[in-house]
Amino acid sequence: MQKIMIDPITRLEGHGKITLFLNDEGDLENAYFQIPELRGFEVFSLGRPAEEMPRITQRICGVCPEAHHMAATKALDDLFHVEAPPVAHKVRELFYMAFYVTDHTTHFYALGGPDFVVGPDAPAAERNILGVVAAAGMEAGLAVINCRKRNHHAIKMLGGRAIHPVAGLPGGWSVAVTPEMRDELVRIAEENVEFARFSLQLVDDIVLKNQAYVDLIVGGAYTTPIHYMGLVDANNHVNFYDGKVRVVDPDGVEVVRYAPHEYTQHIAEHVEPFSYLKFPYLKAKGWKGFVGGKESGVYAATPLSRLNAADGMATPLAQEAYEKFYATLGGKPVHHTLACHWARVIEMMYAAERMLELARDPEITNPNVRNIPTETPTEGIGIVEAPRGTLTHHYATDANGILTMVNLIVGTTNNNAPITMSIKQAAQALIKKGEVITDGLLNKIEMAFRSYDPCFSCATHSLPGQMPLEVEVLDASGNVLKRLSQYVD
Amino acid sequence: MDAKTLVIGLGNPILTDDAAGIKVARALRAGPLPAGVDVAELSVGGLALMEAMVGYERAVLIDAIKTRGGAPGQVYTLALDDLPGTLNTASAHDVNLATALATGRRLGAPLPEDADIHIIAIEAEDVLTFGEQCTPAVEAAIPVAARRVLALLQSFA
Numbered sequence: 007m008q009k010i011m012i013d014p015i016t017r018l019e020g021h022g023k024i025t026l027f028l029n030d031e032g033d034l035e036n037a038y039f040q041i042p043e044l045r046g047f048e049v050f051s052l053g054r055p056a057e058e059m060p061r062i063t064q065r066i067c068g069v070c071p072e073a074h075h076m077a078a079t080k081a082l083d084d085l086f087h088v089e090a091p092p093v094a095h096k097v098r099e100l101f102y103m104a105f106y107v108t109d110h111t112t113h114f115y116a117l118g119g120p121d122f123v124v125g126p127d128a129p130a131a132e133r134n135i136l137g138v139v140a141a142a143g144m145e146a147g148l149a150v151i152n153c154r155k156r157n158h159h160a161i162k163m164l165g166g167r168a169i170h171p172v173a174g175l176p177g178g179w180s181v182a183v184t185p186e187m188r189d190e191l192v193r194i195a196e197e198n199v200e201f202a203r204f205s206l207q208l209v210d211d212i213v214l215k216n217q218a219y220v221d222l223i224v225g226g227a228y229t230t231p232i233h234y235m236g237l238v239d240a241n242n243h244v245n246f247y248d249g250k251v252r253v254v255d256p257d258g259v260e261v262v263r264y265a266p267h268e269y270t271q272h273i274a275e276h277v278e279p280f281s282y283l284k285f286p287y288l289k290a291k292g293w294k295g296f297v298g299g300k301e302s303g304v305y306a307a308t309p310l311s312r313l314n315a316a317d318g319m320a321t322p323l324a325q326e327a328y329e330k331f332y333a334t335l336g337g338k339p340v341h342h343t344l345a346c347h348w349a350r351v352i353e354m355m356y357a358a359e360r361m362l363e364l365a366r367d368p369e370i371t372n373p374n375v376r377n378i379p380t381e382t383p384t385e386g387i388g389i390v391e392a393p394r395g396t397l398t399h400h401y402a403t404d405a406n407g408i409l410t411m412v413n414l415i416v417g418t419t420n421n422n423a424p425i426t427m428s429i430k431q432a433a434q435a436l437i438k439k440g441e442v443i444t445d446g447l448l449n450k451i452e453m454a455f456r457s458y459d460p461c462f463s464c465a466t467h468s469l470p471g472q473m474p475l476e477v478e479v480l481d482a483s484g485n486v487l488k489r490l491s492q493y494v495d
Numbered sequence: 496m497d498a499k500t501l502v503i504g505l506g507n508p509i510l511t512d513d514a515a516g517i518k519v520a521r522a523l524r525a526g527p528l529p530a531g532v533d534v535a536e537l538s539v540g541g542l543a544l545m546e547a548m549v550g551y552e553r554a555v556l557i558d559a560i561k562t563r564g565g566a567p568g569q570v571y572t573l574a575l576d577d578l579p580g581t582l583n584t585a586s587a588h589d590v591n592l593a594t595a596l597a598t599g600r601r602l603g604a605p606l607p608e609d610a611d612i613h614i615i616a617i618e619a620e621d622v623l624t625f626g627e628q629c630t631p632a633v634e635a636a637i638p639v640a641a642r643r644v645l646a647l648l649q650s651f652a
Contacts, residue, residue, distance in 0.1 A: 147601065148603075
């Protein structure tokens with residue numbers, strides 16, 4: 007058998023690259039965060055029939071295909087000027103809640119959570135889902151795998167296909183729920199609520215009862231007061247599927263509350279020469295650079311942002327957890343980025359409870375899941391909350407429904423500026439007067455961006471399954487002082 | 496489950512050469528296969544890839560790859576330990592395959608042994624541009640890789 011060394015350093019384009027610039031005093035001046043961007047999506051899409059977008063856009067990203075499918079489907083409702091029947095909205099949302107439970111579960115148990123459940127100072131080799139199994143027990147590990155399994159089944163049943171759904175149509179959904187499916191979905195949702203309860207208890211037992219972990223969350227290294235964005239319903243409760251986009255300032259005061267078709271009036275995108283990825287900001291505040299605070303247009307769109315941007319949760323157990331969250335962390339809004347992991351578990355509970363409500367809704371088995379579009383298509387905008395932040399799809403077509411314009415603002419793009427700021431903050435503590443404390447630098451930086459769960463689509467399926475990350479430290483003259491990566495240090 | 500061997504084409508079907516693994520899987524599905532072989536397509540790694548292998552005795556993974564100095568279209572036969580896998584959560588979005596497999600086994604899932612997971616990789620030229628066509632050298636390598644997989648499958652019999 008041929009042996010070759012696969013050196014991830016060669017895959018430069020696939021790197022997440024962080025560059026830290028020091029000033030003349032040897033202290034951190036600037037942090038640049040660069041991720042590779044996939045090219046040519048707009049060119050690829052233009053000239054195609056708009057109704058292909060729910061199936062095409064979900065291929066952008068191996069992580070949240072369901073979110074793209076849903077944002078695209080809603081953009082098509084708008085584009086074709088057709089309102090989906092009420093039951094179609096319910097079936098779509100039911101499907102979407104199953105996706106949310108799975109996605110948040112995977113992140114909490116396998117990705118971000120191990121920093122807390124296993125411990126932030128545990129060796130890197132233990133800070134993974136295996137470590138979670140060791141700390142929380144086999145029962146927890148099996149519960150995670152079973153949760154993924156039953157919800158993947160629900161997603162397949164409701165979406166028409168596993169992983170890459172096909173059910174979204176302008177004016178509705180192609181799958182109607184039969185009474186047999188309903189019974190199964192009720193059972194799955196009930197188990198999801200139990201699992202979310204177990205997960206909230208785990209946060210309680212393992213994280214909140216450990217003062218060192220609480221200190222890490224509320225400590226200054228990961229605290230960034232900025233604006234927060236999230237979709238809310240008519241009561242200003244968190245909603246993942248529909249509603250208005252609400253933004254609050256660092257004091258929790260509402261700045262804007264806009265409907266999807268108004269997004270261009272409120273959001274603009276700043277360009278930096280070092281990054282392909284743009285930096286969206288609030289037009290009302292303007293771009294003031296990579297700074298937080300009330301006067302800066304920088305905002306975040308994460309689970310924590312959604313909780314901060316809302317007045318509460320629409321389901322009882324999630325609301326209870328929401329109140330405890332703010333009571334424990336010192337009131338609203340919470341600015342500690344690491345609290346995002348706890349926020350994610352509260353959202354997991356909401357998604358589970360909402361799924362159960364929808365599965366039990368007497369109308370859910372109504373077979374009328376589609377209205378046929380009859381208007382000439384023009385322009386459409388669809389917004390949903392993806393697990394990683396507010397997701398906006400915007401299309402325009404000619405009179406035959408052929409795409410002439412495509413613009414997407416994806417979850418991670420919203421968070422591009424805050425991620426850069428959080429990395430800078432985390433690195434600042436470890437670099438003083440030219441001294442670079444390399445021990446733990448990578449992990450501290452990784453923890454900063456892991457809480458945003460950023461989406462590096464091209465890295466997600468690569469066989470090693472790892473996102474190569476490289477950190478370079480440059481002195482004031484631009485000389486490289488240190489170069490670190492997971493593979494070479 | 497009757498099949499003992501799972502062939503998985505990995506990749507993104509609309510990302511130029513990243514589609515190579517998927518295209519090899521489709522080529523294999525179009526022709527006759529030895530008995531007891533299932534063919535799947537997957538666009539995700541980590542836990543989902545591990546979950547797909549549950550219940551099989553052997554797996555053959557087909558994917559695009561970029562190596563130092565590799566010529567686009569080159570086809571490699573690799574073993575699991577050729578991949579630079581460690582047991583940490585360096586990936587922003589998923590655990591690596593080694594961690595996923597270890598987790599599955601720890602939880603009692605019947606999974607192929609590491610030695611029974613084979614990898615056929617195709618050196619890619621462009622995995623960052625959206626497009627339905629692979630670059631010419633990679634397109635030409637698809638039947639080569641498919642024959643390599645077929646030979647591997649026949650060697651199991």
